[in-house]
Amino acid sequence: MEVVHATATPLALVQRVSALIDAGRAGAAGPLLAAARQIVAPSPELSLLAARLAESQGDPGLARAELDVAIEAAPDHAGLWKQRAALCQRLGDFDRAARDAAEAVCLDPADPDAKALLGSAMLSLGRPAEAWACLAEACAAVPTNAAFREALAIATEANGDPEAALGTLMEGLSPKGGALNLRNAAILFCIRHRAFQKAVALAEDGRIAGTVDACLFGLKGHAQSSLGLHTEAADSYAEALKLGPDDPYVRHLVQASGLLPGAKRAPPDYLRTVFDGYADRFDSHLIALGYQIPGAIRRIAMAYLDRHPGRPVLDLGCGTGLVGVAIGDLPVGPLTGVDVSARMLAEAGAKGIYATLEEADVQDWLDAENSQWGLILAGDVVCYFGALEALLRSVRERLAGDGWFVFSVEEHVDGESGWALLRQGRYAHSRDYLEDALGAAGFAVHALRPQVIRHEAGAPVPGFLIVAEPAALVN
Amino acid sequence: MNAIAMSRHGALRRCGVAPADPAAWNRLGRILLASEELCLAGAAFAEASALVPQALDIALLAVEVATTAGTLPDTLVRLADRCAADPFNVAAHTARGVVLQRLGRHDEALDAFEVASALAPDAPLPARLLGGVMARSNRLREAEAALRHAHGLEPDNADIANDLATVLMRMHRHAEARAILLRLLERSRESVTVLCNLATATTCVGLQEEAVALAEEAIRLDPDAVLPWRTLCSSLPYLDGASGERLLAAARGCAERLPRALHPSWSGLTRPPRANGMKVVGSSPTMTLKIGLLSGSLRSHPVGWLTVAGFEALDPDEFRLICFGRDAGGGDPIAARFRAIARQWIDTDGLSDAALAARAREIGVDILIDLGGYGDSSRMLACAYRMAPVQIKWVGMQNHSTGLAEMDFFIGDRWETPPEFAHLYSERLLCLPDGxxxxxxxxxxxDVAPLPALSNGFITFGCFNNLAKITLRVIQVWADILHRIPDARLVLKTHQFSDADTAARVRGRFAAAGIDPERIALRGSSRHRDFMAEYNDIDIALDPFPYSSGLTTCEALWMGVPTVVYAGEIFAARHSLSHMCNAGLADWVAYDTETYTALAVAKASGMAALAALRARLRAQVKASPLTDAPRFGTNLAAALRFAWKACISA
Structure with missing residues (x-):
């Protein structure tokens, strides 16, 4: 018989546990820690390992309990206070995080990690001046720590000095690349402050240094697109997708550039990313572009509501509620808005016009819904669908027998029939295709007229405004 | 009463008179296991285990019983309880790992072996098992560490040594692997596995003739085994003078020995099932097709780099991709790209070839594209069982024909597979219009740097191919080029030059050809970006032969470096021909060594032209079909449709 006894020393076991936790191997660390605890006396080091393991296994409650007991037993151990501070910060208990981090600083005033933890907690508590003081010391002690530097930049910006914030980030970059996260933070900072040229330059420096990831190329593409460099942006997005193929936002843009087969619609995650990031300046931006759809829809809604006052109205892809504003003074019944973007809906909600606001993809929502509406509106929404058959069928199901479906599309002007995915990630449709698709979905065309959707680079974007009604009504 | 019955009777009696003797129960268990009395065997081992909980061999025999009886899940529960109750029980942790492995739960198995090995650092078996699972999970550095540890504890264990050698080969440390395998061979030349592994390692250190001889020795040892023939198929393409006919014969030799008889199926059919009157469900020429991609290399690997963009460019409404592959692990970006486009990912690890074929049939794969050939993760037997009505060979050990009757098509192009070479392939050729x-x-x-010769004042030739492709004849031809350009330099770069002895041997060969060693730089491995950056030291790449560059030529082109090519007969001899012509550089190709030499010298003499070409080459390649994914996707789609129509109309 081959009898094998455990011969590992306690120290070797504890070291192995620590290495396994660092490597994310909780499945192996757990049993070894259990073994170690049978032969090693309780200690702050073992408690720290147990807390780290518990948190890595998705049990922050157990991690917290381990630390509570350990701190009770060894209140002078700075590491325990730090660990608990970090845990509380991650759990959103910023008060506790700040207190624990402060305790760690008191126990070891020279420890930059403790100062950084305290600084981060202060930031979360909305105390940027104190945050800045802590983080500046941490950063001065370890200038190469990218996380310290990034937090310091946030604190500096929160203290009202964006230039200095950018300078903090830039100081951490090097010609050889530096920390990728720091570079991406600097690029994003520039984009947020509309310094697109600088953003592109920083991204290009990173590319030359070989310090790249999907985020860097994605940000570069965004900056290039903002500068009107659409071909270059397409290349950047294509590179981003090679490194981050699971990003639906980038994938849709690469499809729009023609480098990948086009999808039949913009994915909900793409729409969410676009509009969540856009919500706070959406209205002003659209007005600046001469957005005409809400006004055009109002005129049609007036005609319908004159004959059918008080009918419930469904606003698909309501966004910030511009269509709701346009028809708010008309004799509408309860107004329901559906949009995939939570932040856009928040803006719509603030306008106080909608009776109901639903956060959902319009296709999914229509398919799950049972009610019917007299007036269904879709201003600048159908442009995110290529093939319309499924959407039109779903709308038809939700439209009352005497209802109208009013929607806008961009016109596919290349002389071809059908639909196409355009560079900007929106779809355009030909008149022939619209008529065929509406007919196939059980609609009759009440009106289909040319309509300028908005202006881009000073030029009008041609489209159609369509009023469709159930085909049975016509017969 | 026969001998077996008497042994059984005796063992039973012994347990009866000495119930506290674990050896008695152990012996009884082994006898019962041998006679497949599984329930009783399990009970006997349980008795022994209760008496000696730390007995590793008994714990593992109990796992064997459970495996045969189909009761692994129950055994797993019992072992988990035992581990929780006694966290120091190495036998229980090890046995648990084996059970998890057999249940396909490899990550958990890895953890269990890790625990066992950490608890008992002096026990070789847990370390060996840990190394094995690490290797399967592509954690090669950790696998090496575990296996070296096991090897150190049991230096005479041939299996551990062989496992270590295979891991080293996967890490491109072929010289070290070869040394281990040579020592094993000294002890016995009867092991086909060792001979074949040694043949592979020998090919990779650039000793092509010796490698082929080893493969042929393995064939003589066991003429009907598949492994030696597979090894020959892998070694022969590197051999100077190996003809297309010889390669086809070797491939057929391998294919014929695949054990089809074990699995009743469509196997043995040399034409797709439809042609044999079997219904291909829902067949129409324009239907959405399920395309199976079969490869253990759907990751950062030549297979990945040369195919992923093409698959991404297929319309997902027309072609549904199902990947039959292995988990690359570690966030490999190419693997992530395959996963992003795959409708399904079937992990082939742990699936037998029969089960793999059955799974593909169950899914209803219409076209299976093999991307592994006779290489390390070969699944040609699954192809022989027929995974799909249409089977196509493409990139991935695509050095020549598969010789497999069940492989219907072979993707090439007008340069790789011109019509006059069709007789050298057992498959029908599908020639894509571009590359x-x-x-x-x-x-x-x-970025591409300016031509180094402008600042150096001399030409630097380079070859970044693996050493398997560099034969004695190649060295002689390159030496001839260097003799004709007295101030030129040559840089060779490959993993194998990280081994000092290997580098010394190659340097010696150049010296024997009269070349001052100072003119030859041998560089070892580096990270991929750094590898590509080193093309900024090279003016002109020299293609080896007969086995041409594939991905290497593409990378050189992307870095602004054109390659002088000698195109041969076999498929592997024409890769660079295809890439260079596809990129608009057909004037860099020769068809004999004299012209190759003259071409290299001529191209090196035109510094201005070379500099101008370098400056525009990346843009030229970007605009060429070589990197035009949408265009390639259209071509690939048309080829797949053609193959499908051929199947349903047969």
Whole structure:
């Protein structure tokens, strides 16, 4: 018989546990820690390992309990206070995080990690001046720590000095690349402050240094697109997708550039990313572009509501509620808005016009819904669908027998029939295709007229405004 | 009463008179296991285990019983309880790991072996098992560490030594692997496995003739085994003078020995099932097709770099991709790209070839594209069982024909597989109108620097291919080029030069050809970006032969470096021909060594032209079909449709 006894020393076991936790191997660390605890006396080091393991296994409650007991037993151990501070910060208990981090600083005033933890907690508590003081010391002690530097930049910006914030980030970059996260933070900072040229330059420096990831190329593409460099942006997005193929936002843009087969619609995650990031300046931006759809829809809604006052109205892809504003003074019944973007809906909600606001993809929502509406509106929404058959069928199901479906599309002007995915990630449709698709979905065309959707680079974007009604009504 | 019955009777009696003797129960258990009395065997081992909980062999025999009886899940529960109750029980942790492995739960198995090995650092078996699972999970450095540890504890264990050698080979440390395998061979030349592994390692250190001889020795040892023939198929393409006919014969030799008789199926059919009157469900020429991709290399690997963009460019409404592959692990970006486009990912690890074929049939794969050939992760037997009505060979040990009757098509192009070579292939040739691959350059590729010769004042030739491709004849031809350009330099770069002895041997060969060693730089491995950056030291790449560059030529082109090519007969001898012509550089190709030599010298003499070409080459390649994924996707789609129509109309 081959009898094998455990011969590992306690120290070797504890070291192995620590290495396994660092490597994310909780499945192996757990049993070894259990073994170690049978032969090693309780200690702050073992408690720290147990807390780290518990948190890595998705049990922050157990991690917290381990630390509570350990701190009770060894209140002078700075590491325990730090660990608990970090845990509380991650759990959103910023008060506790700040207190624990402060305790760690008191126990070891020279420890930059403790100062950084305290600084981060202060930031979360909305105390940027104190945050800045802590983080500046941490950063001065370890200038190469990218996380310290990034937090310091946030604190500096929160203290009202964006230039200095950018300078903090830039100081951490090097010609050889530096920390990728720091570079991406600097690029994003520039984009947020509309310094697109600088953003592109920083991204290009990173590319030359070989310090790249999907985020860097994605940000570069965004900056290039903002500068009107659409071909270059397409290349950047294509590179981003090679490194981050699971990003639906980038994938849709690469499809729009023609480098990948086009999808039949913009994915909900793409729409969410676009509009969540856009919500706070959406209205002003659209007005600046001469957005005409809400006004055009109002005129049609007036005609319908004159004959059918008080009918419930469904606003698909309501966004910030511009269509709701346009028809708010008309004799509408309860107004329901559906949009995939939570932040856009928040803006719509603030306008106080909608009776109901639903956060959902319009296709999914229509398919799950049972009610019917007299007036269904879709201003600048159908442009995110290529093939319309499924959407039109779903709308038809939700439209009352005497209802109208009013929607806008961009016109596919290349002389071809059908639909196409355009560079900007929106779809355009030909008149022939619209008529065929509406007919196939059980609609009759009440009106289909040319309509300028908005202006881009000073030029009008041609489209159609369509009023469709159930085909049975016509017969 | 026969001998077996008497042994059984005796063992039973012994347990009866000495119930506290674990050896008695152990012996009884082994006898019962041998006679497949599984329930009783399990009970006997349980008795022994209760008496000696730390007995590793008994714990593992109990796992064997459970495996045969189909009761692994129950055994797993019992072992988990035992581990929780006694966290120091190495036998229980090890046995648990084996059970998890057999249940396909490899990550958990890895953890269990890790625990066992950490608890008992002096026990070789847990370390060996840990190394094995690490290797399967592509954690090669950790696998090496575990296996070296096991090897150190049991240096005479041939299996551990062989496992270590295979891991080293996967890490491109072929010289070290070869040394281990040679020592094993000294003890016995009867092991086909060792001979074949040694043949592979020997090929990779550039000793092509010796490698083929080893493969042929393995064939003589066991003429009907598949492994020696597979090894020959892998070694022969590197051998100077190996003809297309000889390669086809070797491939047929391998294919014929695949054990089809074990699995009743469509196997043995040399034409797709439809042609044999079997219904291909829902067949129509324009239907959405399920395309199976079969490969253990759907990751950062030549297979990945040369095919992923092409697959990405297929319309997902027309072609549904199902990947039959292995988990690359570690966030490999190419693997992530395959996963993003796959409708399904079937992990082939742990699936037998029969089970793999059955799974593909169950899914209803219409076209299976093999991307592994007779290489390390070969699944040609699954192809022999027929995974799909249409089977196509493409990139991935695509050095020549598969010789497999069940492989219907072979993707090539007008350069790789011109009509006059069709008789050298057992498959029907599917010639794509541009090149046969689509290269996807990495986003982190460095910029192209100006021509080094402008600042150096001399030409630097380079070859970044693996040493398997560099034969004695190649060295002689390159030496001839260097003799004709007295101030030129040559840089060779490959993993194998990280081994000092290997580098010394190659340097010696150049010296024997009269070349001052100072003119030859031998560089070892580096990270991919750095590897590509080193093309900024090279003016002109020299293609080896007969086995041409594939991905290497594409990467050189992307870095502004054209390659002088000698195109031969076999498929592997024409890769660079295809890539260079596809990129608009057909004037860099020769068809004999004299012209190759003259071409290299001529191209090196035109510094201005060379500099101008370098400056525009990346843009030229970017605009060429070699990297035009949408165009390639259209071509690939048409080829797949053609193959499908041929199947349903047969």
């Amino acid at each position: 046969y691959v689509c290269y996807s350059p990495p986003p982190y590729a460095p």
